[in-house]
Amino acid sequence: MKKRAVIEYFLPIFGYIAVVALFAIVITIFTEGVTTFKSYSLWKFLTGTAWRPTEEPAKLGSLPLLVSTCIVSIVAMIIAIPLGLATAIYIGKLANDKVKDILKPIVELLASIPSVVYGFFGIVFIAPLVQKVLHLPIGQTGFTAGLILAFMSLPTIASISEDAITAVPASFEWASFALGASKLETLIHIVIPAATPGIITAVSLGFGRAIGETMAVLMVGGGALGMPHSIFSPMRPITATIAAEMGETPVGGLHYHALFALACELLLLVTIFNVVAEYFHQKFTRMRG
Amino acid sequence: MEKTKKQEIIFAVIKILAYLSVVFLATLLGYIFFRGFKVINIRFLTDVPRNGITEGGIFPAILGTFYLVLVSFIFAVPIGILAGVYIAEYTEENRFTQFIRVSVNILSGVPSIVFGLFGLAIFVNKMHFGVSILSGGLTLGILILPTVIQATIEALRSVPYSFREASFGIGATKWQTVKNIVLPTGISGILTGIILSIGRAAGETAPILFTAATFYTGRLPKSIFDEVMALPYLIYGLMTTGTFPDKQIPIAYGASTILLLLVFTMSIIAIIIRLKSRRNRKW
Amino acid sequence: MVKIEVKDLKLWFGNKKILKEISMSIPEKSVLAIIGPSGCGKSTFLRSLNRMNDFIKGVKIEGKVYLDGKNIYSPDVNVFELRKKVGMVFQKPNPFPKTIYENIAYGLKIHGIKDKKMIQETVEKSLRDANLWNEVKDKLFDNAFSLSGGQQQRLCIARAIAIKPEVILMDEPTSALDPIATKRFENLVEELKKDYTIVIVTHNIQQAARVSQYTAFLYVGELIEFNRTEKIFTAPEDKRTEDYITGKFS
Numbered sequence: 136m137k138k139r140a141v142i143e144y145f146l147p148i149f150g151y152i153a154v155v156a157l158f159a160i161v162i163t164i165f166t167e168g169v170t171t172f173k174s175y176s177l178w179k180f181l182t183g184t185a186w187r188p189t190e191e192p193a194k195l196g197s198l199p200l201l202v203s204t205c206i207v208s209i210v211a212m213i214i215a216i217p218l219g220l221a222t223a224i225y226i227g228k229l230a231n232d233k234v235k236d237i238l239k240p241i242v243e244l245l246a247s248i249p250s251v252v253y254g255f256f257g258i259v260f261i262a263p264l265v266q267k268v269l270h271l272p273i274g275q276t277g278f279t280a281g282l283i284l285a286f287m288s289l290p291t292i293a294s295i296s297e298d299a300i301t302a303v304p305a306s307f308e309w310a311s312f313a314l315g316a317s318k319l320e321t322l323i324h325i326v327i328p329a330a331t332p333g334i335i336t337a338v339s340l341g342f343g344r345a346i347g348e349t350m351a352v353l354m355v356g357g358g359a360l361g362m363p364h365s366i367f368s369p370m371r372p373i374t375a376t377i378a379a380e381m382g383e384t385p386v387g388g389l390h391y392h393a394l395f396a397l398a399c400e401l402l403l404l405v406t407i408f409n410v411v412a413e414y415f416h417q418k419f420t421r422m423r424g
Numbered sequence: 425m426e427k428t429k430k431q432e433i434i435f436a437v438i439k440i441l442a443y444l445s446v447v448f449l450a451t452l453l454g455y456i457f458f459r460g461f462k463v464i465n466i467r468f469l470t471d472v473p474r475n476g477i478t479e480g481g482i483f484p485a486i487l488g489t490f491y492l493v494l495v496s497f498i499f500a501v502p503i504g505i506l507a508g509v510y511i512a513e514y515t516e517e518n519r520f521t522q523f524i525r526v527s528v529n530i531l532s533g534v535p536s537i538v539f540g541l542f543g544l545a546i547f548v549n550k551m552h553f554g555v556s557i558l559s560g561g562l563t564l565g566i567l568i569l570p571t572v573i574q575a576t577i578e579a580l581r582s583v584p585y586s587f588r589e590a591s592f593g594i595g596a597t598k599w600q601t602v603k604n605i606v607l608p609t610g611i612s613g614i615l616t617g618i619i620l621s622i623g624r625a626a627g628e629t630a631p632i633l634f635t636a637a638t639f640y641t642g643r644l645p646k647s648i649f650d651e652v653m654a655l656p657y658l659i660y661g662l663m664t665t666g667t668f669p670d671k672q673i674p675i676a677y678g679a680s681t682i683l684l685l686l687v688f689t690m691s692i693i694a695i696i697i698r699l700k701s702r703r704n705r706k707w
Numbered sequence: 708m709v710k711i712e713v714k715d716l717k718l719w720f721g722n723k724k725i726l727k728e729i730s731m732s733i734p735e736k737s738v739l740a741i742i743g744p745s746g747c748g749k750s751t752f753l754r755s756l757n758r759m760n761d762f763i764k765g766v767k768i769e770g771k772v773y774l775d776g777k778n779i780y781s782p783d784v785n786v787f788e789l790r791k792k793v794g795m796v797f798q799k800p801n802p803f804p805k806t807i808y809e810n811i812a813y814g815l816k817i818h819g820i821k822d823k824k825m826i827q828e829t830v831e832k833s834l835r836d837a838n839l840w841n842e843v844k845d846k847l848f849d850n851a852f853s854l855s856g857g858q859q860q861r862l863c864i865a866r867a868i869a870i871k872p873e874v875i876l877m878d879e880p881t882s883a884l885d886p887i888a889t890k891r892f893e894n895l896v897e898e899l900k901k902d903y904t905i906v907i908v909t910h911n912i913q914q915a916a917r918v919s920q921y922t923a924f925l926y927v928g929e930l931i932e933f934n935r936t937e938k939i940f941t942a943p944e945d946k947r948t949e950d951y952i953t954g955k956f957s
Contacts (some may be wrong), residue, residue, distance in 0.1 A: 146506060154527040251657075252684060260452075290445075296476060313790055347534070349629070
């Protein structure tokens with residue numbers, strides 16, 4: 136048996152770095168966040184409808200922020216899922232090789248645009264456009280933020296769904312064509328059902344990105360702190376609130392910890408969503424056999 | 425034939441929806457580049473901002489972004505590659521390695537603002553690095569770490585097992601095989617992942633908001649314990665806290681253009697490397 | 708009665724000519740075996756009988772294929788209706804990742820049959836005709852992939868005959884099956900020929916001798932010999948046919 140290289144003794148340490156980092160992050164965020172509830176009621180934090188952290192006494196009702204996060208992400212998904220799936224189907228099944236070679240990199244470029252640039256484009260172009268087209272008093276709304284988020288999560292949804300669609304064995308399609316089915320029927324009844332677990336993963340990753348996105352919703356969401364009346368009112372989701380307020384609050388105070396508590400809420404939301412997505416993923420994988 | 429008619433209409437709709445993202449990208453780039461290139465010149469790239477960022481250049485922000493990316497690179501790339509090597513080459517498929525890989529996946533899905541909070545609590549406050557290049561670079565490093573690990577694992581997995589057997593067959597040790605055969609064969613995949621994560625680190629704002637970035641400083645950083653200007657934060661600042669929008673928004677266009685060119689260069693290099701390696705692959 | 712008449716069929720993949728001036732008449736309700744060495748174009752020929760080659764890029768087809776006197780390559784032909792009449796079974800069993808029931812019901816739904824009772828009856832009848840009913844009647848709603856390879860291939864037959872085709876094309880249907888499953892499959896073919904015209908591509912010369920009434924020998928894209936099976940196997944006219952069936956080359 137030959138001697139092991141020195142570096143091989145250290146490799147396992149690096150192997151666990153991601154686990155360590157993940158635990159460090161979760162523990163840090165939760166310990167800092169939980170401190171809030173030594174002096175503020177958890178119930179009031181979860182159900183309160185007023186977020187006024189600088190008032191005396193502070194009001195830390197996070198419900199409007201949570202609702203805003205949900206509205207913005209759901210709007211984003213309503214737009215991004217059809218667009219992303221259509222892109223995936225087009226690239227995966229309909230486009231010829233030349234078009235495919237152009238479209239795929241374009242989708243990748245869309246994914247690489249920094250979120251602050253999306254936010255910037257949102258302010259200078261999308262918000263005024265939304266305001267004008269929908270005759271709104273203000274262009275920076277939850278809907279506008281959702282629209283921007285849709286294009287930010289589209290590449291994730293499109294590329295992972297496309298992988299799932301192209302991974303469906305061609306023999307299924309041949310069988311369907313041989314029965315006299317058209318390309319469309321084959322797509323709807325055979326290919327997409329077979330790709331469903333992959334598509335669910337794609338959508339859940341896209342949704343995760345939308346929930347956690349900060350800069351674009353901060354810049355385009357309009358920043359209003361009250362409970363949103365409609366998707367067309369200005370709002371400030373959880374992420375945007377943390378980003379906007381952390382810079383102006385003293386370290387170690389109630390407000391500081393409350394912002395960590397918001398991050399806990401965000402992490403829980405993402406986790407719950409992932410568990411649900413995983414459940415459906417498993418269910419459809421089993422159905423497929 | 426009704427069947428083909430229906431199909432034609434639906435496929436046309438799908439095609440239009442698919443091209444919407446192209447239209448969106450083209451509009452975004454056209455709109456920003458057109459205004460951005462108007463303000464970009466040598467002075468814009470090399471001068472410090474003047475008069476409350478209404479004149480002058482954005483050199484400190486470019487330099488700051490470079491420093492932040494550099495620190496995150498030095499931190500994340502070696503560790504990420506070694507972690508990937510360990511997971512791909514030195515572990516058997518079992519519950520525990522599954523746990524490691526799930527952790528990597530979860531880490532890559534943690535919202536970037538949460539990384540920012542973590543950096544603030546640990547690097548800035550607990551370790552007393554303060555708001556600095558070091559704090560921000562480390563925070564960005566942890567952010568891109570899972571990407572580097574995932575790229576490494578995927579690249580190494582794509583190396584055929586027979587390559588390893590051939591190397592063992594001539595008496596090479598495991599590490600010699602990994603170092604001389606597996607890593608060089610998978611290098612293009614790893615490179616692609618690294619380059620993409622550099623682009624990501626350069627463009628992220630939320631993680632550096634409270635760990636490294638400052639909206640305006642007249643001087644250039646002297647050590648890694650200094651706070652810095654950074655391109656993404658500059659754009660954010662100009663659009664939200666700026667007091668002279670007429671003069672500052674054009675600068676934001678310029679900064680956005682520079683930032684876009686930077687990340688696109690990274691993406692395009694990555695795409696080219698991938699295409700080339702696919703074309704050169706003989707096995 | 709001639710069911711399919713092939714006239715001067717030529718086929719190219721790009722510049723490469725795969726099929727050279729093939730002509731033959733396939734009699735109704737009989738089994739035609741197509742034999743020949745790998746790469747001789749037998750599968751391509753088979754796929755040109757239900758226009759499955761339409762999907763392949765760079766394919767060019769000339770000549771005519773008449774089904775009941777109507778050229779299937781004429782522009783007014785509804786290719787979906789054509790494939791309803793000319794069913795196909797593939798080399799590897801390829802059931803859909805759905806239940807056994809849905810696998811068979813799919814073709815019916817595609818062709819506009821919505822009546823539940825009728826679908827149920829057809830599913831049962833098709834499975835009976837495919838000699839599969841007794842094995843699966845208690846697990847119709849199990850996933851089709853829970854079946855064995857041989858059962859899967861018979862399910863593919865059931866799926867094909869559910870939409871009442873007139874012709875069934877089989878592309879080396881037993882190449883992925885073990886000997887026992889192959890035997891059962893061949894028995895099924897024997898029964899099916901009472902109602903259907905069957906064209907079977909096979910790599911297995913003995914299989915051709917066992918199941919077919921007519922045999923066509925293809926060699927490098929050319930039809931060398933077409934005749935009654937016993938004639939081909941006892942007194943082939945062409946030297947190459949003789950060499951092939953006696954195993955001098957394969």
